[in-house]
Amino acid sequence: MSAVQTVDAPVQRTERTRVVSPGVMAATSLTYALLVVLAIIYVFPFLISVATSFKPDAEATQSPLSLIPETFTTAAYERLFLNSDFPLWFRNSVIVAIVVTAGRIFFNSLAGYALARIPFKGRGIIFGALVAVMAVPGVVLLIPKFLVIKQLGIYNSFAGLIIPLLADAAGIFIMKNFFESIPPSVEEAARLDGAGTFRTFWSVVLPMAVPALVTISILSFQGSWNELSHFIIASQSPDLVTLTKGVAQLSSGTLGQGTQYPLKLGAAVIMTIPVAILFFVFQKRIMNASAGAVKE
Incomplete structure (x- = not known):
């Protein structure tokens, strides 16, 4: 009878320690x-x-x-909300920012999809003109924009504040590039099922564009919320003053004499809160959505 003895050799684990040089x-x-x-x-x-x-x-x-x-x-904030037109300015900015953001999501997506997927004559020329518009400083377009607003009869109205901002070249460019990254086979399968062009866009392609849509939403809200030059040439009515225009008036001392630093800086702090909240809430979602798009 033989006994088999198993001897476990000691396992030696050598840990490699990373040596970092003093220079690094x-x-x-x-x-x-x-x-x-x-x-x-x-x-x-x-x-x-x-x-x-x-x-x-x-x-x-x-x-x-x-x-x-x-x-x-809190005297500065009490004066802003109780003894000034600040609540009216805030309301106007909220209305304009929400409508402009929704409009840019819809129209930028439509234009981006048309440039990316729908073949039509002159598509390359239109895209080239779009890129050229992105290179033009916004201040150059203020006078033509003012003349168009006056000619359309929408001066001193919410329509004049909102309609010219409902689409932007940068947003169309972003949506076009994202739609081009989606495989065409997805749309072909939808067309085989009988879906038309708009149905394919709305029900199939657009839900896949969440990263681009979130990006467009944040950029559109921030851009329209902080817009100033367009609002200056689009309206002179006191009832249509937005936060940016109102805070600029505060800087010129419209609510009294003196420096009024607490009043002006309090208005500026309140003005930054919505944009800051929007950015911090959706920042992680943008990163996660972008990572998911890359994996796909």
């Missing part, structure tokens, strides 16, 4: 330090705006760079 560590530390400094420089003006909006006028003038108010007060 110094370069990494310098890079992070530079990023921290840039972040502070970028955020510091906004922190000053928030802190100053809660100061009295005298303290805001004497200590404009202090981040902690010695006398905390």
